[in-house]
Amino acid sequence: MQITDARHTVNHMVHHQARLDTTFAALADVTRRGVLEQLRHADASISDLAQRFEMTLTGMKKHVTVLERAGLVITEKVGRVRTCRLGTHQLEEEAAWIARHQELWSARFDALDEMVEHLKHKEKTDVRNKRT
Amino acid sequence: MQITDARHTVNHMVHHQARLDTTFAALADVTRRGVLEQLRHADASISDLAQRFEMTLTGMKKHVTVLERAGLVITEKVGRVRTCRLGTHQLEEEAAWIARHQELWSARFDALDEMVEHLKHKEKTDVRNKRT
Numbered sequence: 001m002q003i004t005d006a007r008h009t010v011n012h013m014v015h016h017q018a019r020l021d022t023t024f025a026a027l028a029d030v031t032r033r034g035v036l037e038q039l040r041h042a043d044a045s046i047s048d049l050a051q052r053f054e055m056t057l058t059g060m061k062k063h064v065t066v067l068e069r070a071g072l073v074i075t076e077k078v079g080r081v082r083t084c085r086l087g088t089h090q091l092e093e094e095a096a097w098i099a100r101h102q103e104l105w106s107a108r109f110d111a112l113d114e115m116v117e118h119l120k121h122k123e124k125t126d127v128r129n130k131r132t
Numbered sequence: 133m134q135i136t137d138a139r140h141t142v143n144h145m146v147h148h149q150a151r152l153d154t155t156f157a158a159l160a161d162v163t164r165r166g167v168l169e170q171l172r173h174a175d176a177s178i179s180d181l182a183q184r185f186e187m188t189l190t191g192m193k194k195h196v197t198v199l200e201r202a203g204l205v206i207t208e209k210v211g212r213v214r215t216c217r218l219g220t221h222q223l224e225e226e227a228a229w230i231a232r233h234q235e236l237w238s239a240r241f242d243a244l245d246e247m248v249e250h251l252k253h254k255e256k257t258d259v260r261n262k263r264t
Contacts, residue, residue, distance in 0.1 A: 018162075033229070040233070
């Protein structure tokens with residue numbers, strides 16, 4: 001691998017990890033998940049969202065900024081109203097990370113099950129051998 | 133719905149949301165995700181993990197505590213060594229939340245596409261009608 005290729009790969013990995021950090025952090029809040037659920041149905045202004053979640057405008061603005069940085073929400077100001085809609089981030093990398101964890105989790109526990117079965121079988125055989 | 137049922141449902145929802153908060157926050161860190169990736173292959177002591185991630189013992193302990201609270205890691209102290217292994221939390225609710233977001237995201241964007249197509253078609257027809 002050439003140095004430029006290696007540097008590109010490292011850069012890509014760092015960005016990938018930073019994106020996962022930002023997205024998972026954005027999802028780690030019940031209000032922010034609620035805002036996304038709301039925007040799946042219809043666009044909404046920040047004041048609509050503040051009202052719906054019984055929150056100050058400033059509090060809601062902060063949540064929307066976190067979602068915007070994660071690419072989960074896009075906002076647009078028309079006149080005095082800032083409208084929020086779903087961003088283009090489809091959570092593909094996050095879904096893939098979780099799926100991979102689940103897959104390897106199962107593999108790991110299957111291996112442990114097998115080991116337990118093997119030990120049980122061995123114990124039975126040992127007992128039988130002692131009897132004979 | 134009886135009051136006890138309703139209370140049960142509300143409790144369930146609050147717990148569900150709190151669990152999502154805790155898990156997504158636990159996943160929002162590159163070292164913690166790295167620890168989980170490591171434990172998918174083999175159990176490890178906290179000092180093994182600290183060494184591998186070039187971190188102080190105290191720093192690693194903090195990360196492991198966050199993972200433990202989220203049910204993603206189980207630790208067991210034997211003598212002076214605390215061993216970490218994968219917890220029983222399989223991230224099912226988190227995967228379901230993301231899958232639902234992706235599904236409704238697509239539905240919302242399909243609806244927008246359809247609206248754009250409809251407007252394009254309408255424009256064409258209008259132009260044609262004006263010409264005749």
